[in-house]
Amino acid sequence: xxxxxxxxxxxxxxxxxxxxxxxxxxxxxxxxxxxxxxxxxxxxxxxxxxxxxxxxxxxxxxxxxxxxxxxxxxxxxxxxxxxxxxxxxxxxxxxxxxxxxxxxxxxxxxxxxxxxxxxxxxxxxxxxxxxxxxxxxxxxxxxxxxxxxxxxxxxxxxxxxxxxxxxxxxxxxxxxxxxxxxxxxxxxxxxxxxxxxxxxxxxxxxxxxxxxxxxxxxxxxxxxxxxxxxxxxxxxxxxxxxxxxxxxxxxxxxxxxxxxxxxxxxxxxxxxxxxxxxxxxxxxxxxxxxxxxxxxxxxxxxxxxxxxxxxxxxxxxxxxxxxxxxxxxxxxxxxxxxxxxxxxxxxxxxxxxxxxxxxxxxxxxxxxxxxxxxxxxxxxxx
Amino acid sequence: xxxxxxxxxxxxxxxxxxxxxxxxxxxxxxxxxxxxxxxxxxxxxxxxxxxxxxxxxxxxxxxxxxxxxxxxxxxxxxxxxxxxxxxxxxxxxxxxxxxxxxxxxxxxxxxxxxxxxxxxxxxxxxxxxxxxxxxxxxxxxxxxxxxxxxxxxxxxxxxxxxxxxxxxxxxxxxxxxxxxxxxxxxxxxxxxxxxxxxxxxxxxxxxxxxxxxxxxxxxxxxxxxxxxxxxxxxxxxxxxxxxxxxxxxxxxxxxxxxxxxxxxxxxxxxxxxxxxxxxxxxxxxxxxxxxxxxxxxxxxxxxxxxxxxxxxxxxxxxxxxxxxxxxxxxxxxxxxxxxxxxxxxxxxxxxxxxxxxxxxxxxxxxxxxxxxxxxxxxxxxxxxxxxxxxxxxxxxxxxxxxxxxxxxxxxxxxxxxxxxxxxxxxxxxxxxxxxxxxxxxxxxxxxxxxxxxxxxxxxxxxxxxxxxxxxxxxxxxxxxxxxxxxxxxxxxxxxxxxxxxxxxxxxxxxxxxxxxxxxxxxxxxxxxxxxxxxxxxxxxxxxxxxxxxxxxxxxxxxxxxxxxxxxxxxxxxxxxxxxxxxxxxxxxxxxxxxxxxxxxxxxxx
Numbered sequence: 001x002x003x004x005x006x007x008x009x010x011x012x013x014x015x016x017x018x019x020x021x022x023x024x025x026x027x028x029x030x031x032x033x034x035x036x037x038x039x040x041x042x043x044x045x046x047x048x049x050x051x052x053x054x055x056x057x058x059x060x061x062x063x064x065x066x067x068x069x070x071x072x073x074x075x076x077x078x079x080x081x082x083x084x085x086x087x088x089x090x091x092x093x094x095x096x097x098x099x100x101x102x103x104x105x106x107x108x109x110x111x112x113x114x115x116x117x118x119x120x121x122x123x124x125x126x127x128x129x130x131x132x133x134x135x136x137x138x139x140x141x142x143x144x145x146x147x148x149x150x151x152x153x154x155x156x157x158x159x160x161x162x163x164x165x166x167x168x169x170x171x172x173x174x175x176x177x178x179x180x181x182x183x184x185x186x187x188x189x190x191x192x193x194x195x196x197x198x199x200x201x202x203x204x205x206x207x208x209x210x211x212x213x214x215x216x217x218x219x220x221x222x223x224x225x226x227x228x229x230x231x232x233x234x235x236x237x238x239x240x241x242x243x244x245x246x247x248x249x250x251x252x253x254x255x256x257x258x259x260x261x262x263x264x265x266x267x268x269x270x271x272x273x274x275x276x277x278x279x280x281x282x283x284x285x286x287x288x289x290x291x292x293x294x295x296x297x298x299x300x301x302x303x304x305x306x307x308x309x310x311x312x313x314x315x316x317x318x319x320x321x322x323x324x325x326x327x328x329x330x331x332x333x334x335x336x337x338x339x340x341x342x343x344x345x346x347x348x349x350x351x352x353x354x355x356x357x358x359x360x361x362x363x364x365x366x367x368x369x370x371x372x373x374x375x376x377x378x379x380x381x382x
Numbered sequence: 383x384x385x386x387x388x389x390x391x392x393x394x395x396x397x398x399x400x401x402x403x404x405x406x407x408x409x410x411x412x413x414x415x416x417x418x419x420x421x422x423x424x425x426x427x428x429x430x431x432x433x434x435x436x437x438x439x440x441x442x443x444x445x446x447x448x449x450x451x452x453x454x455x456x457x458x459x460x461x462x463x464x465x466x467x468x469x470x471x472x473x474x475x476x477x478x479x480x481x482x483x484x485x486x487x488x489x490x491x492x493x494x495x496x497x498x499x500x501x502x503x504x505x506x507x508x509x510x511x512x513x514x515x516x517x518x519x520x521x522x523x524x525x526x527x528x529x530x531x532x533x534x535x536x537x538x539x540x541x542x543x544x545x546x547x548x549x550x551x552x553x554x555x556x557x558x559x560x561x562x563x564x565x566x567x568x569x570x571x572x573x574x575x576x577x578x579x580x581x582x583x584x585x586x587x588x589x590x591x592x593x594x595x596x597x598x599x600x601x602x603x604x605x606x607x608x609x610x611x612x613x614x615x616x617x618x619x620x621x622x623x624x625x626x627x628x629x630x631x632x633x634x635x636x637x638x639x640x641x642x643x644x645x646x647x648x649x650x651x652x653x654x655x656x657x658x659x660x661x662x663x664x665x666x667x668x669x670x671x672x673x674x675x676x677x678x679x680x681x682x683x684x685x686x687x688x689x690x691x692x693x694x695x696x697x698x699x700x701x702x703x704x705x706x707x708x709x710x711x712x713x714x715x716x717x718x719x720x721x722x723x724x725x726x727x728x729x730x731x732x733x734x735x736x737x738x739x740x741x742x743x744x745x746x747x748x749x750x751x752x753x754x755x756x757x758x759x760x761x762x763x764x765x766x767x768x769x770x771x772x773x774x775x776x777x778x779x780x781x782x783x784x785x786x787x788x789x790x791x792x793x794x795x796x797x798x799x800x801x802x803x804x805x806x807x808x809x810x811x812x813x814x815x816x817x818x819x820x821x822x823x824x825x826x827x828x829x830x831x832x833x834x835x836x837x838x839x840x841x842x843x844x845x846x847x848x849x850x851x852x853x854x855x856x857x858x859x860x861x862x863x864x865x866x867x868x869x870x871x872x873x874x875x876x877x878x879x880x881x882x883x884x885x886x887x888x889x890x891x892x893x894x895x896x897x898x899x900x901x902x903x904x905x906x907x908x909x910x911x912x913x914x915x916x917x918x919x920x921x922x923x924x925x926x927x928x929x930x931x932x933x934x935x936x937x938x939x940x941x942x943x944x945x946x947x948x949x950x951x952x953x954x955x956x957x958x959x960x961x962x963x964x965x966x967x968x969x970x971x972x973x974x975x976x977x978x979x980x981x982x983x984x985x986x987x
Contacts (some may be wrong), residue, residue, distance in 0.1 A: 046774035068870035123704040123966035124769035151800040159739035202478030269429035276875025287653025327880035
């Protein structure tokens, strides 16, 4: 250990020792002074500190808000309509719980101070009062009904069916990155199967791009237990997947004002698509696809102006502990205008082309002219 | 009293007494082993739980200081860390896998080994027989086993810190597939097996203890101690034990299925997984199933932690306000309501797992319902203080602190229980702030209050008051300074369980705040060491207790000798004639439970 280390430990030990000696001395002093007197003194000090704590605490709450409010997401509008609902709900809840917080904390510490021990005061024998109990059962119950009512109203709005015109994007979480898939010009996702995942062959998602025979484990025959049966499965290539666009380690593009429905998967462990600026979140569960939809309200550019931060980007944060790289599982969303989106889409090559460069004409989207695909894409988008 | 019909059969009580009196007179020779190690005396077992819990609390707290060091100073190295921790901190920086190991073990240790084992184990053992008027637990032998299973679980959990692949590091909630797949994380290799074995032993301990507490409270109350005369501590501990007995087996079975998935090739929780460069054969499992099973325990678990604290605080409040607890029946009723609702709200931890939104809405309703009994309790505590004559003993200070923290943390529960807000706040620092305040720090406050208050009963000495005052004020202020600002981090969407936030545009603005929080955390931790020192020093050198009833309390534990032996009362077990809260009645400071109701006494509640 370094000398500074020793030094710090020594200082700490010394501090402990001094505190302890003073504490011990004060105990002797209290015996000398008489227990009653020292009790009364300590009681006064602690009762006084109760009010001090209350006052400084409330000032602290205000000061903390002053320092930190601007660092939260609340000074800026939410980037989705759902997020606006959530913000409204947040303010309603804050007003109700905030009022209760201030009232009860004031009562608590004020009572502590006001009713501190005093030889002249007799405690008031007051074991129960049913009327009071009824009052503070019903009032919280009513307040909570209000909160439940608003909460569920927004909840069903947010979790309801996505609009028909919603753009669909598949999001796949894996340790420790996000992969996005757009359905391509046929607007249909090609089938995939997790056993076909083969990063070496550039098939990150396990797309059914070619006819495959899957060799399963052999098992004893049902009828004749001495025989083994191999379980193989024939999988046909799914042409719908030939034009799917797969985006890896690059941003996901969304269109301002167009609803988007995310179909969320995971390949290994549970992840979570967290979108703080849109106020949304949904787990990515292996084996159980989940969905989430929303409508972006501001393009990334607009948000840069709103926040006054030229480097602003919408981020996807993994919100479910997924292993040692959890903290680095970052994705970026670019919200753009429809025209920009069409242009971006035109530049994307279907992933199948990389998987099977020789496929040529068999990949319907692979050889499309840029002009063609702009048109095609615009049909898909709207 | 109208509730006399409640109380136990007098004949049964007498037989118990006779039996135990016999026991007491011809006492077996106590050896060191039977008195201090394999003791069957509930008071000694309570001390064993307490001290084991304290050792765990120091380790769990130290873990948080270490990972806060990383969070506060992500770009610095501390060479002395390598001296202490070796390979855990190569080059003076805690590595990612060890950061996650620390976070996981901090949660596991504090939730289970300290705030469940340490808190319930200590106070249920100490107070139940003493307050209901029994010589010991229903089964002192099972009680002893309960401690030693706890100890065994502790050893296994502790051992996992030293294995080569490290302890489990996937979060205390142990979600599969992460916990089931060694390829997904080094901590999920042998560390996960150690975690499971340690927890299984812990659960056995908790069940043996819990059944004993329930049996003792229901069957072994002294003559006159009807259920409606029980001190609120015993009510709280009874509900705690019932919650534990009904919910811990569910966790055990849930975890057992993880064992099968890990080692027997089953697919309870596993489906469609590609990890470590290959596709696994498992299909058809549901990872979410585990979360249902886990939170079916996990949510009652937070009440297992907080109910004993509520009971201790209620008792300490009444004694030090010199007033009856306000609304005794409402306090019992709200404990009961909380215990019932505790089983009906588990899925509020799962609003963003893809749960059916309608199901989610039911859980919103039930979750927010819990706020009603919680509010009743808070208002009753406030009314107990109203027009009292308050003595600020260290225990009372911590009781007041408990109420303050319970309010602060409870109110943010109303935010998180509302699914709409949970979408945004789930798994952010807002959650960290919420549960650390409401069940972490406030349960600790209840525990501290209990330790300071019953220390004279445990050791026949007082703890040092000045150190206790310092301990209280620094901890209260520190707890708020640490956790209050975290709400703001949560409102910025900052996710929990991140090793480093510096690469994130949205979360890196809090680096100063993180530094501040880490610094305060270290100070608060140091002050807890002061408490530990005070505790151990006072066992041997504290001021001696001279009267049997130093706090002028009404309950039965203060009718025993200053240092009660095994069997608690040297003579007959006292008979009870009234409830536990006759403080300030008819102009008298307090009337012990053992005093018969006088002919001219005014009717109470």
